[in-house]
Amino acid sequence: MLRSISPLVLALIGLVLFGDGVYIHAKAWLAQVLLERAFDRSVATGEAVKPWPWADTWPVARIEVKRIGASAIVLEGTSGQALAFGPGHIHRTVDAGERGIAVYAAHRDTHFRFLRHVAMGDVIDVTRSDGKHFRYRADSSAVVRFDASGIDPTTRDFELVLATCWPFDAVTSAPERYVLHAILIETHE
Template sequence: MPRFVPSLAFALIGVILFGDGAYIHAKAWLAQVLLERAFDRSVATGQAVKPWSWADTWPVARIEVKRLHASATVLAGSSGQALAFGPGHVEQTVDAGERGVAVYSAHRDTHFRFLRDVTIGDEIDVTRSDGKMLRYRADRSSVVRFDQSGIDPTTDRYELVLSTCWPFDALTAGPERYLLHATLIETDSHARESGS
């Protein structure tokens, strides 16, 4: 067997893996463009707008961390299929701005990659599809097993949790999740009054 065959095989595998990784990031980017358009139409019309005709979900919120110039449009539900296109609003958790804990989840290497750079005290803006804007302040983070989050859905506070896989630089899925906890500090009426 010629000596170049193993090298050629490794090069081909590398190209395939690179292409697969590039495809995932390109799909995530394109999905966010389509989700942004659908979200803007949802806010304008007051109706849920699907981002593409065959979608089984729709955008429900936009998350922004302005200090980091980071933004992501959130889908209804957190199935694996939904998370392939954007962050998901975890089922059976309240909407942002309601009493309890609103939980949004996304992949660490695409839509929630910015979570590694969020610091305690950062402001997180959430705009719901009904146009209501809310501001949260990041107040702590934790690393937990996926089945032991410690989140109390019955709290009487107004909280937000952003969840992604941990550690940030891992190449394979694992049982740990990084949770960024935040507390509501402003609603849209207060933000308008303060000139934000």
């Protein structure tokens, strides 16, 4: 009797695990569709639109690196919920296109996985939720300790920083961050 139950139990466990994996991927796909919709509605209306009623965040920008086909919707803040669904805009940093440094952060294994493929000189397009478009050029990168980013919040230039954990292939938390710096080269309002 025990031998006949074991394959059935194993098959049931396998089915539950498979279903859980499908559910997670379906939820992630649906979230991206809802984020895109909320961002498009924000651009059209000029108002912050939450992607779902209970969200604690809303889309504030879209980042694109066309050379490598990368695109991500940036959410306001860096709460756990926000970073689960996309890059977050670091509080107390300016919005893209403003004087100072706009800083966006995301997980290295999801939404900022593409940063490993960004080369110096690549163009990074940022469209804000108010419809304003800014073009930046990647000009430097660094690996720094999480508490020593080297980001100067008093800069008088128009800068963008995309930050994620380092190294890209690590499976555990890491004390280092990869910081990609870019400078504004063009504005379309």
